[in-house]
Amino acid sequence: MTEVNSMKIEFPSRSANEGFARATVACFAAQLDPTLDELGDIKTAVSEAVTNCIVHAYPDTLGRIRVRAKLLADNTIEIAVQDWGRGIADVEQARTPLYTTGGEERSGMGFTIMESFMDKLRVRSTPGKGTTVVMRRRISVRVRGA
Amino acid sequence: MRVEAAYAEGRLTLSLSGELDHHAAREIMREIEEQLELRLPGDCVLDLAGLTFMDSSGIAVLLKTYRRVCAFGGRLRAEHVRAQPLRVLRAAGIGRLIDVTAQS
Numbered sequence: 001m002t003e004v005n006s007m008k009i010e011f012p013s014r015s016a017n018e019g020f021a022r023a024t025v026a027c028f029a030a031q032l033d034p035t036l037d038e039l040g041d042i043k044t045a046v047s048e049a050v051t052n053c054i055v056h057a058y059p060d061t062l063g064r065i066r067v068r069a070k071l072l073a074d075n076t077i078e079i080a081v082q083d084w085g086r087g088i089a090d091v092e093q094a095r096t097p098l099y100t101t102g103g104e105e106r107s108g109m110g111f112t113i114m115e116s117f118m119d120k121l122r123v124r125s126t127p128g129k130g131t132t133v134v135m136r137r138r139i140s141v142r143v144r145g146a
Numbered sequence: 147m148r149v150e151a152a153y154a155e156g157r158l159t160l161s162l163s164g165e166l167d168h169h170a171a172r173e174i175m176r177e178i179e180e181q182l183e184l185r186l187p188g189d190c191v192l193d194l195a196g197l198t199f200m201d202s203s204g205i206a207v208l209l210k211t212y213r214r215v216c217a218f219g220g221r222l223r224a225e226h227v228r229a230q231p232l233r234v235l236r237a238a239g240i241g242r243l244i245d246v247t248a249q250s
Contacts, residue, residue: 043199105206113237
C-alpha cells in the first residue's frame, strides 16, 4: 500500500511522555479526518504501547522509545512503537487478558485494549534486545459536508 | 489530573478531571485512598464528567478503588463517563463489577 505521509518521534522512557506520544500521533492521524471515537481509540492504543515500554521494557532504567506512524493510501494509519529494552519471552502470554507482571498497579488489559481498538496488532520481541509493536487502524471515509 | 472530594450523608463523591494514564495513576490512587480511609463511605461515587482520557492504568485505579470500597462494605459507581473512557471500561468488562453511567 502506498505511503502518503510519515512521521517519527523519539523520546526517553519518562512517564510524562505518555501524554506527549498519544497527543502527537493523534495530531498526525487527524489528516485522515477521523471521528472523535476513532481518534480516541488511536490515542488509547498508543498510550498502552508506550506505557508498556516504560513499565516493562525499561523497569529500572531510562531507555529510548521510538514511535513511527505512516498514513497509507487506503485511509489506514500504521503505528510502530519500538524499544530496545528487556523484551518479552512469551508474547502469547503477555497478550492474555488480565496477565501482568506489574502487580496491583497494572490491570493486565493493555494488549487486550490495543487489540480491540485497532484492526491489526503485531508484536515482535527478542529477550534482551527489545520489542516492536506494529498496529493498524483503518479510518472510515466520511462524505464531505455530510 | 485532579481529584475533588465532597462528602454528605454517608456518600463520598470523588470528581476526577484531566487524563488518567500510568503517569498520573499513582498520585491519583494515593488521593483516592486518603479520602476512602478518612470517610469509609457506604456509598462512593466517581464523577468522571471531567475525565477526558483514560487507558488501562485507569482500569487498575478503578479496580483498586472497588476492592477498597468493598472491603468496608460500601458500594461504588461511576457516573457521567465520557465516550473514550467508556469504551475502555467496556473493553475491560468493568460494568460487571461497577455500575457505570455514561454522560448524557
